[in-house]
Amino acid sequence: METEPKIGPDLIAQYRRACRPSYNQKQLAQELKVGFRTVQGWEKDGVAKAHDLFRLVAFFIEQGVITSRNQAEYFWYSCGRQRFTIPAELNEVLDELSSAEHTLAALPTDSVPKVQSIGNAYIPFHPNRLFIGRTQAFKHIATALKQHAAIVVINGLAGMGKTQLAGEFAYRYGNYFAGGVFWIHFGEEGSISDNIVKSVGDAGTLLDLPADFAKQALPTQAALVQQAWCDPVPRLLIFDNCEEERLLRQYVPRTGGCRILVTSRYRKWDPTLVHPVPLGVLRREESTRFLSQHYVTALGGAYADEKSYVTEDDWQSFDEIAAELGDLPLALHFAAMHIAANSALCPPSDYLRELREVATLNCLQSTLQHESLQEGVAHPTNYEYSLERTFAITYNRFCADDPTDALALKLLARAAYFARGEVIPQQLLVATLTPPTEQEMADPSTHTNRALINRALQRLINELGFLYGEARHGKYGKFRLHRLVVDFVRQIDPDAEAQAAVEQTLITQTRQAEEKRMPVSANVLTHLRGVADTAKVRKDTRAAELCEVLSWQLYQQCQFVDGMQYIEWAYAVNRSILGEKHPVTIENLEIMALTAHISDDYPQAIKLYDDVLALRLDICGTQHNDTATAYDNAGFFFAHAGGDLIKAYDYLKTAVEIRHSLNLINSIDMAYSIRNLGCVCLWQGKYRRAERYLKLAWSIFQQYPDGYLISKAQTLMYFGELAFRLGDYARAQAYHQESLLLRRKAHRAQNNDIAESLWHLGRVHYTLGNYVQAKAHFTEALEVNTGILSTYNMEVIRIHSYLGLVALAQDQYQESRDELTYALKQWEASLGEDHWETATALFHLSLLEQAEGNYAAAQAYAQQALAVREQKLGADHPETHEAQQFLAQLGGDKAKEV
Numbered sequence: 001m002e003t004e005p006k007i008g009p010d011l012i013a014q015y016r017r018a019c020r021p022s023y024n025q026k027q028l029a030q031e032l033k034v035g036f037r038t039v040q041g042w043e044k045d046g047v048a049k050a051h052d053l054f055r056l057v058a059f060f061i062e063q064g065v066i067t068s069r070n071q072a073e074y075f076w077y078s079c080g081r082q083r084f085t086i087p088a089e090l091n092e093v094l095d096e097l098s099s100a101e102h103t104l105a106a107l108p109t110d111s112v113p114k115v116q117s118i119g120n121a122y123i124p125f126h127p128n129r130l131f132i133g134r135t136q137a138f139k140h141i142a143t144a145l146k147q148h149a150a151i152v153v154i155n156g157l158a159g160m161g162k163t164q165l166a167g168e169f170a171y172r173y174g175n176y177f178a179g180g181v182f183w184i185h186f187g188e189e190g191s192i193s194d195n196i197v198k199s200v201g202d203a204g205t206l207l208d209l210p211a212d213f214a215k216q217a218l219p220t221q222a223a224l225v226q227q228a229w230c231d232p233v234p235r236l237l238i239f240d241n242c243e244e245e246r247l248l249r250q251y252v253p254r255t256g257g258c259r260i261l262v263t264s265r266y267r268k269w270d271p272t273l274v275h276p277v278p279l280g281v282l283r284r285e286e287s288t289r290f291l292s293q294h295y296v297t298a299l300g301g302a303y304a305d306e307k308s309y310v311t312e313d314d315w316q317s318f319d320e321i322a323a324e325l326g327d328l329p330l331a332l333h334f335a336a337m338h339i340a341a342n343s344a345l346c347p348p349s350d351y352l353r354e355l356r357e358v359a360t361l362n363c364l365q366s367t368l369q370h371e372s373l374q375e376g377v378a379h380p381t382n383y384e385y386s387l388e389r390t391f392a393i394t395y396n397r398f399c400a401d402d403p404t405d406a407l408a409l410k411l412l413a414r415a416a417y418f419a420r421g422e423v424i425p426q427q428l429l430v431a432t433l434t435p436p437t438e439q440e441m442a443d444p445s446t447h448t449n450r451a452l453i454n455r456a457l458q459r460l461i462n463e464l465g466f467l468y469g470e471a472r473h474g475k476y477g478k479f480r481l482h483r484l485v486v487d488f489v490r491q492i493d494p495d496a497e498a499q500a501a502v503e504q505t506l507i508t509q510t511r512q513a514e515e516k517r518m519p520v521s522a523n524v525l526t527h528l529r530g531v532a533d534t535a536k537v538r539k540d541t542r543a544a545e546l547c548e549v550l551s552w553q554l555y556q557q558c559q560f561v562d563g564m565q566y567i568e569w570a571y572a573v574n575r576s577i578l579g580e581k582h583p584v585t586i587e588n589l590e591i592m593a594l595t596a597h598i599s600d601d602y603p604q605a606i607k608l609y610d611d612v613l614a615l616r617l618d619i620c621g622t623q624h625n626d627t628a629t630a631y632d633n634a635g636f637f638f639a640h641a642g643g644d645l646i647k648a649y650d651y652l653k654t655a656v657e658i659r660h661s662l663n664l665i666n667s668i669d670m671a672y673s674i675r676n677l678g679c680v681c682l683w684q685g686k687y688r689r690a691e692r693y694l695k696l697a698w699s700i701f702q703q704y705p706d707g708y709l710i711s712k713a714q715t716l717m718y719f720g721e722l723a724f725r726l727g728d729y730a731r732a733q734a735y736h737q738e739s740l741l742l743r744r745k746a747h748r749a750q751n752n753d754i755a756e757s758l759w760h761l762g763r764v765h766y767t768l769g770n771y772v773q774a775k776a777h778f779t780e781a782l783e784v785n786t787g788i789l790s791t792y793n794m795e796v797i798r799i800h801s802y803l804g805l806v807a808l809a810q811d812q813y814q815e816s817r818d819e820l821t822y823a824l825k826q827w828e829a830s831l832g833e834d835h836w837e838t839a840t841a842l843f844h845l846s847l848l849e850q851a852e853g854n855y856a857a858a859q860a861y862a863q864q865a866l867a868v869r870e871q872k873l874g875a876d877h878p879e880t881h882e883a884q885q886f887l888a889q890l891g892g893d894k895a896k897e898v
Contacts, residue, residue, distance in 0.1 A: 009046040011079050012039075012056065019063045020149070021254065032059060047082035053080050054090055060091060061232045063255045064148055068101065069094045094496060097232050100178035100257070104234045109143040115171045120206055122199045123238075129172040130293050133286035134165055137277055141169055141261065144275040145236070151252060151260040155267045156279035157465050157482060158390045159330035162263035165279065166238050169261065174550035179235030179257065180206055186242040192251065193222040200225055205683060230256040237261070243397075265394055268462030268783035278470075281482075282329055287322035288315065290329075291336050295348065298340030303851035317348035324355050326421050326483040331373060331387055338372035366487035391488040394464050405454035412466060412481075414500035416490050419530025421483030423523055426457070429479065431509070432501040499535075506531055510549040516707030517668075518746065519556045528553065536569065541577055541584075544570040548584075552591055556710075558752050558788040567591045584625070586615050590633065597637050600790050600830060605641070609634040625669060628658035632673050639680045641794065643835040643872060649684070652677040666710070671700035675711075679718055685877040687722060694718055710753065713742035720760055725878070729764055736760040745883055755784040756795055759802070766806055775806045794837065797826045801844055808848055820845050836879070839868035843883060846890075855890055862887050 016023040023031065029039045032055055057075060060066040066075060072094050109680045112135055115127045137154070144152045154162045167183075174181040182199040186192055197218060200206045204213040204221070207228045213221060229235065234257040242248055243266045252260055262274070269276055282290065295318075296309045310318075325331040339351050351372070365391050367373070373387045398405045414432040418424050424654040430453055437657055461469040461479070468480040481489075506528050509555060513520045520528070528550045535543035548569040554563030571588035593608035609630075616630040635651030638644045655673040664670050678693030694715060701712050720735030740757035762777030782799045789796050804819030824841040831837055842865040849858035866883035873880055 001527065009043050009079050011075055012047075015060050015065050015075070018065045019060075020253070032056065042079070047079055048081045049240045050080070050084040050087065053084060054087055057090060058093060061097060062230055064232065064257060067097075067148065069098045081320070092156065092570055093232075096178075097257075098516060100233045103178050104146065104176055107142055107146055107173060109139055109146065112138045112587045113172045115168075118171065118174040118181055121170065121174050121182070121204060122201060123167055123170050123181060123183050124185075125167060125333065127168060127570070128164065130290070131164070131168050132290045132293065133282050134161075134168070134279075137165060137279060138169060138172070140277050142173060144277075145173075145259045145261065148257070149259070150277045151248070151262065152277060153262040153264055153269055153274045154277045154279055154480035155264050155269075155465065157328075157468070157485070158265060158394050159328050159387060159484075160279045160281065162279055163240055164329065166240065166261055166263050170236065170238060174236060177234050177236040177259070178271075179231065179233035181236045181238065182357060183240060184251075185240050186247060187240070188772040189247065192247070193218060196225050196251075197221045226251070226253065229253040229258050232257045234259060239263070242266075245273070249273075260411075265465035266463055267465060281327035282322075282332070284319065284322055286328060287325075287327045287332055288318040290332050291318040291321060291339065291348070293338035294340045295343055298343040314348050316354045321348065321352050321355065324352070324359075329481060330390060331484055334372050334387070366491050368484060368487040368491060387484060388488060388491075391485060391647040392492070393517050395488070395492065397464060403452065404455045404459055406460040407452055410465075410498070411456055412460060412489055413483045413493065414502055415467065415897075416486045417478065417495075417499040417502040417531065417534075418481075419527045420486045421480065422526050422530065423478045423480050424527070425478050425523065427477075428505065428509070428524065428527070432505045434501070499540070503531055503535060503546055507542075507545055510553060514549070514552065516704070517711045518707060518709065520553055525550075525553055525557065532566065539573055541574065544573040544577075544588075545584075547573075547589065550586055551595070555595050555598065560595055564592065564595045564599065567595060581619055583619075586612060586619070586626075589615070590630070593637075594633065597641065600641075600793050602641055602830070605637055609637055616840075623658060623661060625659065625662055625664065628662075628673065629669065631655040631658070632669075632676060635680070636676045637710055639676070639683060641831065643831060645680055645684050647871070649677070649680050652680060666700055666703065668700065668704070668711075671697045672711070674700075675715055675718065682722055682725070684717060685725075685873065685879070687726060690718075690722055694722065709742050709746035713739045713746065713753065713757075716742065717757060717760060724760075724764060724767075729768055733761065733764045734836065736764065750788075751782045752785055752788050752793075752795060755781040755788075755799075759795065759799055763802060766802060766809070769807050769809075771806050775803065778803050778806065793828065794830070797823050797830070797837070797841075800826070801841060805844060805847075808851060811851075813848065813852055816848055820848055834868055834871065836869060836872045839865040839872070839883075840879075841870070843886070846886065850890065859887065859890050 007444075016028050025043070026036050029036045032039075032157065034052070038052075041048075042052075042056070047056060053076060056079070057066065059071055060075070061072065066072050073086065076090075077083065107323065115129075141152050141154070144150050146731055154165055156162055156721065170181045170821070184192065184199050185195045197204075205224070209224055209228060210216075213224060216224065229237065230253050232720065237253075237260050239248065239251070239260060239262045242262050242264050245266070245268075248260075248262060252258075267276070267278070281287075292310050292315070295314070299751070300307050321335055322332065325335060335351065339348055342351070355367050355370055359367045367697065368387055398409055400409065410433070411429060415424055415429055420427075424662075433453070456561050457467070457469075457479075460467040466481065466485060468482075469478075506524070509524065510520055510528060519525075532543070532546040532550045535546050537543075547566040551563040551567035551570065554560070554566065567588055571585065571592060574582065574585040574588055589608060590612050592606055593612055596602075596605040596608055613627075613630040613634055616624070616627040620627045631651045632655040635648045635655065637648075638651065639648035652673060656670070656677060659665070659670045659673060668787070674693050675697035678690045678697060681687075681690035682694060698712075698715050698719075701708055701715060716735050716739040716885045720732045720739060722736060723732035725728075736757055740754065740761065743753045743757055758777045758781035761780065762774045765771075765774035765777060778799050782796070782803075785793070785796050785799070791797075800819050803824040804816045806824065807813075807816035807819060820841065824838070824845060826836040827835065827841045842861045846858040846861035846865065849855070849861060862883055866880065866887065868885055869877060869880040
């Protein structure tokens with residue numbers, strides 16, 4: 001008890017109130033079959049007779065209120081009216097209780113015992129000698145069950161290994177429960193009483209029951225067993241597959257020393273009643289060990305000798321098999337049995353290939369079709385026969401006529417058509433439901449309201465266990481549907497409407513992000529890819545649209561190769577169905593052009609940009625916003641990589657004029673055209689005009705405070721470049737830092753945009769003479785771009801060029817030469833010898849040659865740079881003047897040398 005009781009008969013009142021449930025005086029009198037006034041007298045003056053005191057102590061021991069010999073003796077001597085000698089019968093009870101309690105107290109909670117033979121137990125299956133994992137679950141269960149009257153619930157999805165874990169716990173810890181271990185199957189409510197009687201063996205030999213127990217009727221037998229559970233001795237009762245709290249409350253003993261271990265798919269248990277132990281899939285290393293152990297055993301080896309039997313390829317196959325099966329214990333068991341049965345003929349890699357072939361050949365991409373996961377495979381618990389049947393037990397509990405279950409089924413079907421096994425945001429799942437009409441909104445009883453949605457989700461999560469809810473602050477925001485449950489749901493009830501709803505929801509949400517020039521979250525991108533891959537088998541326009549929006553998101557994530565594959569597939573499908581002049585087909589072509597541009601395939605980009613512009617002019621005419629977009633995209637390409645600033649300026653000016661004529665002055669599209677025009681003016685050295693255009697574009701972007709972060713960041717970067725060229729380095733640094741912050745916020749992960757801002761900041765520090773900081777920024781930018789952009793990409797080459805300049809400034813001439821020479825070769829290979837970027841690389845090499853005193857070489861490089869700049873940038877461009885002034889300086893240096 002929590003506080004030290006008072007000496008005297010007041011103890012009786014305190015102990016009866018401490019019972020669970022508590023007793024009043026009248027109820028206590030009824031339990032002990034004495035008069036009400038007798039109990040009143042006991043609590044006022046003490047117990048007058050020894051046999052009454054014995055009955056009272058024994059009752060409180062059964063109730064679990066008195067739990068030790070010392071406590072019983074204290075009660076005996078405090079509540080008797082006079083000092084009675086403790087009778088032998090009570091000593092026997094106390095000795096048995098004391099021994100049992102000491103045994104239970106020794107139950108380990110920081111280690112997991114090995115499997116032991118249990119003398120007094122009914123467990124319907126043998127221990128699994130190849131059992132692996134669940135160490136933390138064992139410890140959690142053991143710690144909880146040491147508490148008096150503890151009820152522990154192992155809950156989780158069907159196939160997670162709940163029953164297996166309960167059985168293994170019983171074989172490892174059963175001997176710590178002096179009263180024995182008793183397994184009662186709760187799968188069918190009508191059979192529970194029969195299973196209670198079955199748990200005590202023939203004629204009740206596993207419990208101290210009356211001699212005529214076997215002759216009694218079933219209800220009487222069950223009642224006698226349940227009465228015996230109320231003894232104070234600790235016992236472990238395992239209620240397997242108990243899916244309702246009502247049943248648990250009905251059969252759990254109200255008194256005595258029993259501890260209860262429950263297995264259940266149900267999750268919403270009363271926290272004041274049970275200790276929950278949620279069971280998830282195995283950790284990957286446990287899954288691979290599980291498969292390997294079965295494989296080695298089948299080959300006749302011991303697990304300790306695995307290195308003699310399992311190759312590196314086998315380990316890799318086991319890892320990938322576990323991934324295909326989502327680390328679900330039941331599926332892994334079936335796979336292990338199949339691999340073991342065929343170990344002499346086929347390596348694990350063959351089974352992996354078969355699993356994937358089944359998923360590929362099946363239009364629903366279901367691995368459940370493989371023979372290893374079908375009927376006929378034995379399992380240690382003797383309960384499961386196949387994954388389908390296991391999942392069906394839960395699925396069949398839905399009642400389609402019930403509104404909550406009907407909606408739960410609808411949500412489950414939709415969850416099954418997202419990417420297999422991935423986390424699904426609640427908002428995204430709910431968005432797949434058809435929005436109510438205005439008429440339905442006027443009458444809440446006619447549409448799916450929020451309360452009904454919540455009840456349906458609770459049904460899926462807590463009552464049936466299909467969805468794993470990821471709670472935050474007590475609320476579920478995300479869910480996960482196991483990949484094999486996805487296969488089951490798609491297979492048992494293919495739902496084209498659910499699939500269409502998921503696809504359209506992903507398209508809509510991605511389009512909404514595109515409108516604000518924002519990337520979708522990584523989670524949504526994962527679903528978009530998974531859903532698109534599934535839809536591609538149809539080769540229809542909706543599948544093409546999925547691939548189109550996916551390709552644009554991949555473009556923004558710098559996954560250009562994958563992005564190009566998806567958009568090329570979409571273009572081929574739309575061209576076949578809609579024709580090459582359909583607006584959707586042309587949009588696909590436009591994305592292909594942008595992807596070719598950023599992935600450095602410049603010849604292909606030029607061709608595609610020209611094709612798009614020709615098609616837009618042919619179909620839309622000269623005065624259409626889509627035509628303006630074609631001019632805009634092509635113009636930016638010629639400015640960025642095409643090396644023709646005059647053509648770029650003309651194209652962009654045309655785009656602005658078209659949008660102006662269409663009265664799109666303050667549109668986002670106009671903001672892009674004006675900003676790009678300002679960028680071209682910046683590269684042309686027309687700084688005042690560039691500033692004017694950039695400010696106009698910025699004023700439009702500012703009208704949209706909650707979106708267009710990427711576009712705003714790029715505009716700030718151009719402001720920073722303008723300030724840099726004007727020599728205002730503090731302002732340039734501020735702009736680039738603000739641009740970097742916006743880009744980090746928008747992209748949520750490393751991205752080439754972030755690398756671009758780092759490069760700009762590094763260049764400012766280099767110019768200011770902060771070479772250590774400059775090199776740190778350049779190095780980080782290069783690390784970000786590694787694996788994202790090709791070595792021919794302009795941004796990557798610029799980084800190498802400036803790393804060479806930093807090395808030069810620190811008199812590290814060989815390192816400088818390596819970087820600058822590399823940059824020149826890359827510029828010449830990607831853009832040609834007559835591009836102004838190539839001229840910049842030549843100019844940088846001239847600086848190196850000057851520093852080393854090689855004036856002739858420096859002059860040669862500078863002259864080549866000047867020739868290109870005069871041709872491409874014009875005689876009045878600041879960079880042309882820079883080359884002229886440097887040549888003049890070189891002439892003076894050479895004269896001094898002579």
